[in-house]
Amino acid sequence: MDLNQRTEIEERHGLTDEQLRAMFRNMLLQRQLDNRGFQLNRQGKVPFALGSEGHEALQAGAAMAFNRGRDILAPYYRDLGLCLGIGLSPYEIMLSIFARAPDHNGGRQFPNHYSSKAAGLMSFSSILAAHLPHAVGAAYAMKYRGESGRAVLATCGDGTTSEGEWHESMNFVAIHKLPFVMLVENNEWAISTPLDKQMAEPQIWKRAAGYGMPGKRFNGFDPIETYAVVKEAMDRARGGGGPTLIEGTCYRYLAHSTDDNDMTYRTREVVTERRKQDPVPAFEALLVEHGVLTAQDVDELRKSVLQETNEATDAAEAQPYPSAADLYTNLYEGAWQPWQS
Amino acid sequence: MAVVSANSTVMNNVEAVRATLYEALRNDERTLILGEDVGARGNVFLITKDFVGEFGERRIIDTPIAEASIVGIAVGMAMEGLRPIAEIQFADFIYPSFNQIVGEAAKIRYRSNGEYTCPLVIRTPYGGGVRGALSHSVSVEALFYHVPGLKIVAPAFPADVKGLLNTAIDDPDPVLFLEHKKTYRLIKGEVPNGHYTIPLGKANVLKEGAQLTVVSYGLYVHWALDAARQLQEDGLSVEVIDLRSIRPMDKTTILESVRKTRKLLIVHEDNKFGGIGAEISAMVAEEALFDLDAPIRRLCGPDVPAMGYALPLEEEFMSSPGAMAQAMREMVKF
Numbered sequence: 001m002d003l004n005q006r007t008e009i010e011e012r013h014g015l016t017d018e019q020l021r022a023m024f025r026n027m028l029l030q031r032q033l034d035n036r037g038f039q040l041n042r043q044g045k046v047p048f049a050l051g052s053e054g055h056e057a058l059q060a061g062a063a064m065a066f067n068r069g070r071d072i073l074a075p076y077y078r079d080l081g082l083c084l085g086i087g088l089s090p091y092e093i094m095l096s097i098f099a100r101a102p103d104h105n106g107g108r109q110f111p112n113h114y115s116s117k118a119a120g121l122m123s124f125s126s127i128l129a130a131h132l133p134h135a136v137g138a139a140y141a142m143k144y145r146g147e148s149g150r151a152v153l154a155t156c157g158d159g160t161t162s163e164g165e166w167h168e169s170m171n172f173v174a175i176h177k178l179p180f181v182m183l184v185e186n187n188e189w190a191i192s193t194p195l196d197k198q199m200a201e202p203q204i205w206k207r208a209a210g211y212g213m214p215g216k217r218f219n220g221f222d223p224i225e226t227y228a229v230v231k232e233a234m235d236r237a238r239g240g241g242g243p244t245l246i247e248g249t250c251y252r253y254l255a256h257s258t259d260d261n262d263m264t265y266r267t268r269e270v271v272t273e274r275r276k277q278d279p280v281p282a283f284e285a286l287l288v289e290h291g292v293l294t295a296q297d298v299d300e301l302r303k304s305v306l307q308e309t310n311e312a313t314d315a316a317e318a319q320p321y322p323s324a325a326d327l328y329t330n331l332y333e334g335a336w337q338p339w340q341s
Numbered sequence: 342m343a344v345v346s347a348n349s350t351v352m353n354n355v356e357a358v359r360a361t362l363y364e365a366l367r368n369d370e371r372t373l374i375l376g377e378d379v380g381a382r383g384n385v386f387l388i389t390k391d392f393v394g395e396f397g398e399r400r401i402i403d404t405p406i407a408e409a410s411i412v413g414i415a416v417g418m419a420m421e422g423l424r425p426i427a428e429i430q431f432a433d434f435i436y437p438s439f440n441q442i443v444g445e446a447a448k449i450r451y452r453s454n455g456e457y458t459c460p461l462v463i464r465t466p467y468g469g470g471v472r473g474a475l476s477h478s479v480s481v482e483a484l485f486y487h488v489p490g491l492k493i494v495a496p497a498f499p500a501d502v503k504g505l506l507n508t509a510i511d512d513p514d515p516v517l518f519l520e521h522k523k524t525y526r527l528i529k530g531e532v533p534n535g536h537y538t539i540p541l542g543k544a545n546v547l548k549e550g551a552q553l554t555v556v557s558y559g560l561y562v563h564w565a566l567d568a569a570r571q572l573q574e575d576g577l578s579v580e581v582i583d584l585r586s587i588r589p590m591d592k593t594t595i596l597e598s599v600r601k602t603r604k605l606l607i608v609h610e611d612n613k614f615g616g617i618g619a620e621i622s623a624m625v626a627e628e629a630l631f632d633l634d635a636p637i638r639r640l641c642g643p644d645v646p647a648m649g650y651a652l653p654l655e656e657e658f659m660s661s662p663g664a665m666a667q668a669m670r671e672m673v674k675f
Contacts (some may be wrong), residue, residue, distance in 0.1 A: 072421070106454030115453045122420060123453040127444050133410040134445070137417020137425070144373070144399060144423065145471035164437075176406070328454035331489055333513040338489075339592040339624065340542030 017063070017292050021301075022222050023064055024287055028305045030081040033090060034254070036309050037097050037111065041258040045317070046097055050112045052080045053253040055185055057279035060085060061226025062183060062248075065234050066153055072120045072142075074135030074154040076128070077112040078185065078252075081289065082155065087119045090308050094316030101322045106330070108322075125179040125319040129163030132182075136169045139243075151179040151237035153230070159190025161204050161269050170245065174211040177242035181233040184245070186219065187252035192265040208245035220248030221279040244265035250278070349531040354524050357499035357532055359388050361506040362426065364536065368395050369424060372510065376404035376411055376428030385430060386466065386525055387662040405471070408434050412441035412463060416515075416649050419461040420449060424510065432467035432519065433476045433647075439484075446515040447490030461515040462506075467495075468560055469609055470659050473522070474650035480611035480642070485517055486588045486620070493539055493587040497562040499530040501585055504539030511538065519587075521559040528563060542589035546598065550580035552673045553614040554598040556621060557608045558584040561660065565608055568666035577673045587617055593622065593628075596629055603634040606672045608665055613641035635675040 012020075030052060037049030052059065055078060065087020066073060075082050075324050080093065092104065098115060099107035105123075115123035122138065124131035142150045160166055161184060173180040179335035184204050188195045208215025215237070218229040226248055231282045233244035235318040251274045255262040262271075293301075352360065358557050365372045374389060380403035395399040404411050407431055415427035429435045435442070442463065449459035470477035486493055494509055494516060496502045502520070509516035538541075541655055547562065548569050557565045563581045569579040584590060599605050607618035618639040625637060638644030640660055650657035 104456055105452060105456065108454060109452055111483075113452075115456060117456045122417075123457045125444060125448065125452065127440055130413065130440060131444050132421060133413025133441065134417035136410065137419070137423075139417075139423040140414065141418050141421040141423050164407075165413060168405070168407040168413075170405070171405055172410060182496050219602060219671040331451050332492075333458070334448075336589075338549060338589050340589040341593045 007139065011224070011228070013224060013231070015224065015227060019064060020287060023060040023111065023227070023303055024283055025305065026060040026063065026081055026085050027223070027283060027300055028055045028233045029090065029308070031086060031280055032058065032305050032309045033080060033093055036313060038196045038254070038258060040313075043312065046111070048111060048258055049097060050077060050257040051254040053252040054187060054279070055220070056081055057219035057223040057283060058115065058185055058226050058250050062153070062221035064227045065231035069120070070150045071234065071327045072122060072135070072138050072150070072152045074124065074138065074152060075114070076131065076156050076160065077110070077126065077243045078126065078157060078256065079155055080112065083114045083121060086121065088114060088116060088121070089109040090189040090312035091315055092116070094312040095319065098316045098319070099321065100319035101326070102317055102319055106322050106326060113167070128160040129165040129169070132165055132169035136172050136178065136180065139173060139180040140176065142179050148240060149238050151181060151234050153181050153183060153234060155185060156185045157190065158186040158188065158195060158204060159198060160183060162198055166211045170207070170211045173243040174213045175241075179240070180243040181230065181237055182243065182245045183230060185250060186247055187250050189256070192262070193258060200278065203247070204277045205245055205247040211245070213243050213245060214248070215245040217247045220250035221277055221280070223283055249280075253278070264314050277285050347649050351529055352499045352532045353526050353529045354385055354502055354520065355388055357502040358506065358520060359390070359531070361503045361644050362382055362389065363392070363476060365426070365507070365510045366392070366400060367563050371422065371424040371427065372427045373400040373402065373418070373423060375404050377404055377406055377430045379403060379428055384494065386426065386522070387388065388602045393545045394481050407411065408437040409441055412438040412446065415457055415461050416441060416446050419459045423426055424460055426462045426464060429463060429465040431477050432465040432481045433479045435465055435481055438610050442485065442491070442515070442517070443488050447488050451490055451516065459515050460513045462509045462518055462636070463515070464518045464520065466520045466525070468521040468523055469648045469655060470523040470560065472650065472652070472655060473648070475647045480609075482519060483585055483611050483616045486617060488587065490515070490577045493519065494585065495521070495540060495558045495587055495659060496585055497521070497524060497559055497583055498528065500532045501539060501545070505541070505585060507536065507610050508538040508541055512541070516618045519559070523560050524563070539585070541586045543596040544579065544591035545583045546587055546594065548579070549581050550578040550582040550602065552577060552600045552602055553579045553593070553606060553669055554582065555579055555606045555608060555669065556582045556584060556595060558587065559610065561608045561610055561665075564660065564662040565665050567662040568669055569624065571662070571666045572669055572673070579673070580667050584597060590621070592624060592628075595625065598631050600632045603632055604672050604675065605633070606640065606668060607637070608640045608660060610642050610659065612644055614644050615649070616641055629663050635672060638668065638672060640665060
């Protein structure tokens with residue numbers, strides 16, 4: 001569905017104007033923070049940044065279907081918008097980018113590898129699909145304790161669906177009918193490897209049938225459709241109906257990271273062409289057209305997002321690095337030496 | 342199991358593992374077991390026999406044949422407040438779960454700066470001498486003892502199995518619990534009744550001696566003890582130390598012994614090159630070189646992938662009480 005072709009918000013799926021505005025603001029904030037990370041890298045202030053541009057609508061919509069304080073999110077490293085949407089602040093994002101001491105990970109992990117027990121955001125590494133069994137274990141714990149009304153939202157990119165642990169996780173959640181939703185963010189690229197070199201059947205959602213669970217594909221450039229699909233799947237999981245595989249289509253507009261040059265494997269023209277579908281201006285146009293936002297509202301939102309990003313940047317940058325002594329803490333509970341004396 | 346006194350029961354190692362797991366499941370609703378064939382089959386060594394009937398399929402989980410996710414799912418359970426005990430059916434099958442153990446479980450606490458923890462036990466039978474061939478006989482401890490964030494236990498006696506497994510289950514961090522499968526039914530011993538724990542990182546001096554220190558763990562502890570007793574009949578005095586815990590390892594007990602006997606022999610079934618003995622040798626060389634009267638010696642597995650199925654191949658790989666006695670004799674007389 002091309003949002004630019006859409007003449008009305010045919011189905012709001014119960015979303016209020018306030019929620020629609022919140023989703024749009026999340027999208028603006030994602031893009032601003034993404035750009036800030038890349039700027040800081042080019043300024044030599046941070047060694048690395050990684051963006052989610054093109055995933056904004058998908059993540060803003062999915063996050064709106066997440067119940068804070070109840071659900072658990074097991075994301076991957078291209079999930080800035082989801083993490084913002086479930087409650088992380090721009091300041092927390094910037095602490096991660098700057099690797100400062102108050103960061104949840106104490107500056108140990110790469111940027112974008114967020115973790116927050118308070119927010120229900122499970123710690124994850126850069127090893128793709130390794131987080132999915134963890135998400136499965138969390139879903140098992142929910143079901144084991146009889147905590148109905150809760151579910152785990154696990155995400156990954158298209159590339160990760162090639163990993164063995166992706167399969168193992170899908171198989172297990174289906175066997176045990178766990179409260180689990182597998183959200184694949186299909187942006188067509190696994191760093192430099194295009195979809196047709198990753199899989200012969202590009203419609204990932206179709207694998208659901210093989211696991212004995214429902215599957216669905218949706219337009220990840222449409223935050224409202226995304227919300228509806230993710231909510232349906234999460235509600236099914238929360239109500240004891242078992243897992244769902246959902247696949248949102250989107251596109252990765254930026255290189256994989258600040259260390260990648262995507263012009264070595266795709267052309268500027270292709271990216272420019274895909275930019276015409278950019279979900280951020282498309283959603284803006286839709287909301288303005290339907291009076292959910294005025295042009296002035298949009299201006300003010302942009303200003304407030306920029307200000308919030310600037311404040312978060314300055315506040316995080318002003319924090320100290322972890323100290324050298326912090327290298328040795330939190331390995332085990334208590335003091336530790338491999339040799340006991 | 343025979344009750345020999347009011348205070349203890351004679352068990353073999355299988356029975357000790359089973360009794361300890363049973364107690365843990367009874368005492369803590371957060372504890373559950375997951376692995377291949379742990380349900381109706383009761384595990385291939387009958388360690389979880391009848392558990393599923395008593396504790397139900399929710400707590401005794403027959404998993405698909407997928408070792409990476411057996412460990413990975415247990416990691417997720419542990420991160421979310423359960424106390425899972427994952428089983429890898431044979432240590433040889435642990436390789437598919439290597440990343441989940443080394444890259445994930447060992448780093449959960451560290452990478453989240455303490456926000457998340459991973460109180461997880463991974464049990465697995467290891468070791469040879471049972472005609473297990475290339476894929477049912479390996480020792481895996483050296484692959485994991487290099488890894489900060491893990492703890493590794495390898496008990497030899499039923500009483501230690503119980504005390505150390507209780508400690509592992511209570512531990513707030515991931516513990517790899519290695520059970521030598523040849524000792525499962527071969528080794529019997531008195532096990533104290535009731536709940537008790539043995540701290541990790543405390544070796545056990547099984548036999549005191551004056552002329553040589555022998556350090557080992559697992560099956561070879563029993564053979565080293567046999568060999569040391571043979572030498573005793575000839576008036577040679579050998580001290581035998583059972584490490585019990587490989588990471589952390591007990592430096593004090595090793596050094597005190599070596600400084601007394603002034604000679605060190607390390608015996609283990611795992612490959613010599615890069616094995617546990619290499620680390621012990623390096624530590625003793627760093628800390629007590631000038632207390633030694635002889636070069637440190639290691640009697641360990643050969644540098645081949647594993648023992649073959651054919652009996653001569655297995656026998657060639659494995660040491661023996663006789664070979665250990667010979668090495669001890671040479672060391673004492675050096």
